[in-house]
Amino acid sequence: MPDEFIHEPRIAYFTMEIALRNEIPTYAGGLGVLAGDTARSATDLELQIVVVSLVSRSGYFRQEIDANGRQLERAENWDPEKWSKPLNAKIAVPIDGRTVWIGAWLYVLEGSTGGRQPVLLLDTDLDENSSEDREITHYLYGGDNAYRLKQEIVLGIGGVRMLQAVGFTIRHYHMNEGHSALLGLELMRRYTYSVEDVRPGESPYDIPRVRDLCSFTTHTPVEAGHDRFPYDMIQRILDNGFDISAIKKLAGADNLNMTRLALNMSEYINGVAKKHAETSTAMFPGYKVHAITNGVHPYTWTAESFRKLYDHYLPGWCHEPQLLGRVDCCVPEAAIWRAHIEAKQQLVEKVRTISGVSLSSDMPIFGFARRMTAYKRPDLLFMDLERLKEIARKQPFQIVLAGKAHPRDGNGKHLIELLCAHARDLAGTITVVYLPGYDMALAQMLTAGVDVWLNTPLPPLEASGTSGMKAAFNGVPNLSILDGWWVEGCIEGVTGWAIGDISGIPDGNARALYDKLEQVVLPLYFNNDKSRWISVMKGAISKNASYFNSHRMMRRYATEAYSR
Numbered sequence: 001m002p003d004e005f006i007h008e009p010r011i012a013y014f015t016m017e018i019a020l021r022n023e024i025p026t027y028a029g030g031l032g033v034l035a036g037d038t039a040r041s042a043t044d045l046e047l048q049i050v051v052v053s054l055v056s057r058s059g060y061f062r063q064e065i066d067a068n069g070r071q072l073e074r075a076e077n078w079d080p081e082k083w084s085k086p087l088n089a090k091i092a093v094p095i096d097g098r099t100v101w102i103g104a105w106l107y108v109l110e111g112s113t114g115g116r117q118p119v120l121l122l123d124t125d126l127d128e129n130s131s132e133d134r135e136i137t138h139y140l141y142g143g144d145n146a147y148r149l150k151q152e153i154v155l156g157i158g159g160v161r162m163l164q165a166v167g168f169t170i171r172h173y174h175m176n177e178g179h180s181a182l183l184g185l186e187l188m189r190r191y192t193y194s195v196e197d198v199r200p201g202e203s204p205y206d207i208p209r210v211r212d213l214c215s216f217t218t219h220t221p222v223e224a225g226h227d228r229f230p231y232d233m234i235q236r237i238l239d240n241g242f243d244i245s246a247i248k249k250l251a252g253a254d255n256l257n258m259t260r261l262a263l264n265m266s267e268y269i270n271g272v273a274k275k276h277a278e279t280s281t282a283m284f285p286g287y288k289v290h291a292i293t294n295g296v297h298p299y300t301w302t303a304e305s306f307r308k309l310y311d312h313y314l315p316g317w318c319h320e321p322q323l324l325g326r327v328d329c330c331v332p333e334a335a336i337w338r339a340h341i342e343a344k345q346q347l348v349e350k351v352r353t354i355s356g357v358s359l360s361s362d363m364p365i366f367g368f369a370r371r372m373t374a375y376k377r378p379d380l381l382f383m384d385l386e387r388l389k390e391i392a393r394k395q396p397f398q399i400v401l402a403g404k405a406h407p408r409d410g411n412g413k414h415l416i417e418l419l420c421a422h423a424r425d426l427a428g429t430i431t432v433v434y435l436p437g438y439d440m441a442l443a444q445m446l447t448a449g450v451d452v453w454l455n456t457p458l459p460p461l462e463a464s465g466t467s468g469m470k471a472a473f474n475g476v477p478n479l480s481i482l483d484g485w486w487v488e489g490c491i492e493g494v495t496g497w498a499i500g501d502i503s504g505i506p507d508g509n510a511r512a513l514y515d516k517l518e519q520v521v522l523p524l525y526f527n528n529d530k531s532r533w534i535s536v537m538k539g540a541i542s543k544n545a546s547y548f549n550s551h552r553m554m555r556r557y558a559t560e561a562y563s564r
């Protein structure tokens with residue numbers, strides 16, 4: 001391990017997935033992109049962290065979509081050697097009664113302002129291991145529950161041991177979601193009282209000490225979304241001298257619930273938006289769940305044309321995105337519009353290359369791209385096709401869609417088929433295109449190149465959502481259900497628009513969406529006075545991007561979670 005990384009104590013940031021760069025497919029969606037943005041901001045802010053994740057050699061999957069809208073999944077193998085260096089250290093963990101050896105790759109993340117940060121990608125694909133064990137770190141979110149448990153042992157327990165083996169001094173552990181909660185068990189083993197100090201029936205582990213070292217960020221607002229493992233599986237696969245009765249007290253009596261374990265192992269717990277923290281507090285009575293609202297990395301998610309614009313008018317914006325708050329008065333309207341048209345034309349070009357479909361840059365484009373899964377309701381816009389067509393006949397628009405469904409999410413895959421069928425039905429009236437292979441690069445082009453970013457989740461299931469924040473960095477206003485970050489981000493008519501009644505409970509139905517489109521959003525777009533539209537674009541930048549960025553988020557983690 002290069003000395004530059006180990007001479008100072010660091011924060012260890014544990015995450016099952018991470019979007020390091022587009023060529024490295026070790027992420028599935030928002031959680032991984034957030035992890036990447038966290039690491040990127042930590043680098044820019046010179047906060048000393050070390051990321052621990054899995055190498056996921058076969059990636060999540062590469063998506064193709066056939067003529068019937070069916071998703072085809074291919075392995076997306078990548079070569080760690082091309083982007084990272086193997087470390088000499090090897091550590092072992094007992095899994096399923098066998099000794100499983102774990103190696104690591106060092107990826108060095110380079111910040112947009114010169115900083116460098118180490119990322120360890122754990123790998124069991126070593127000659128020492130059986131062919132079954134070599135696959136533990138191959139497939140992100142693949143396999144069954146037992147496979148998942150093995151991955152989480154490698155991440156949590158293997159990760160802590162690897163950090164020690166390569167010489168890191170860790171001053172704090174941050175669990176990004178519950179997948180890495182087993183790290184708490186490894187720390188408990190490290191901080192065990194000597195036998196003579198433990199009274200019968202009491203825990204032999206120094207749990208207060210472990211809790212002082214750990215923070216936990218939860219991302220899942222429903223119980224069903226939390227990983228849990230039956231104790232007979234735990235005993236078979238993980239058991240290596242842990243006191244199971246002590247673990248049951250921390251992780252649940254019936255199953256080992258990774259979220260419970262993480263909650264009990266952490267002094268600082270947070271949700272990823274204010275509303276999500278409230279939902280989580282209700283779900284976990286007795287725990288103090290703080291709110292640190294997510295953000296996105298300024299440089300990564302800003303299109304070239306806007307980077308140049310901000311560099312010119314607001315130098316320093318990349319380090320202090322608060323400066324974007326001055327956009328309202330310091331950047332000419334025409335310059336904003338030119339930067340937007342440049343990003344839009346790039347998207348139009350990209351869409352043509354990928355799909356052969358020609359979009360017009362003179363007409364508004366609505367964008368919707370995210371993981372395809374039921375609660376995100378990508379079909380809400382298409383609930384009443386006649387109404388949608390009627391709106392488009394008077395005020396024409398185009399729609400671009402994208403997103404992957406998890407290979408075992410039948411509903412999600414069905415949604416893709418449905419959206420592709422709608423695209424065919426609407427042809428001639430509304431151009432709708434579904435782009436395959438949603439990834440970081442496509443997300444960047446889409447969030448920058450459309451005119452309005454749509455978001456229609458079923459509340460309260462969108463913990464935060466981050467793609468709308470990427471849009472804001474490019475002056476693209478959101479039209480969204482009031483859930484997740486948008487509860488904080490929406491200033492009606494100023495930063496974008498809410499779907500549903502802003503004063504009451506967000507009903508978020510299709511009619512409210514159609515009404516808002518027809519009566520507010522499209523008339524403003526087609527208004528002869530373009531400056532009124534541009535002022536909403538400016539509102540998105542000055543009031544959303546200046547705040548919903550990962551620099552602000554990391555400054556809060558640093559002062560409120562890590563400094564305990």
Ligand SMILES: *Cc1c(COP(=O)(O)O)cnc(C)c1O
Pocket residue numbers: 028029030031033369370371438439440443444464465466467468470
């Ligand atoms: C930003 C991003 C996401 C997360 O978007 P949400 O709005 O949170 O659904 C998912 N996938 C990719 C590739 C992204 O870039």
